[in-house]
Amino acid sequence: xxxxxxxxxxxxxxxxxxxxxxxxxxxxxxxxxxxxxxxxxxxxxxxxxxxxxxxxxxxxxxxxxxxxxxxxxxxxxxxxxxxxxxxxxxxxxxxxxxxxxxxxxxxxxxxxxxxxxxxxxxxxxx
Numbered sequence: 001x002x003x004x005x006x007x008x009x010x011x012x013x014x015x016x017x018x019x020x021x022x023x024x025x026x027x028x029x030x031x032x033x034x035x036x037x038x039x040x041x042x043x044x045x046x047x048x049x050x051x052x053x054x055x056x057x058x059x060x061x062x063x064x065x066x067x068x069x070x071x072x073x074x075x076x077x078x079x080x081x082x083x084x085x086x087x088x089x090x091x092x093x094x095x096x097x098x099x100x101x102x103x104x105x106x107x108x109x110x111x112x113x114x115x116x117x118x119x120x121x122x123x124x125x126x
Contacts (some may be wrong), residue, residue: 021062077096
């Protein structure tokens, strides 16, 4: 990620139950949902890189997630290849502001955090 802080680690959260739509609805039913909500609160306003199915990436501050798993990013920037046929092609970027990324379109999700937080997030996937 361009401009990412050098002191943090980037972790993949695609397997993270916190960003799964079923985890967001678990809070309404009680149980372990409150643990997922508190974990999500710790991720608020962190830099998040979200990939979508058509090959674009969005980098912005994690603002919220709803019960369906849709993610809202603040101060988002879109990155896409100038030519789809070449992965080494230069990237085009476009400033977007506040955007909603539907859960159905999301292919990957990465959050900037330190190694201790990375280990804590990985322990949630049990």
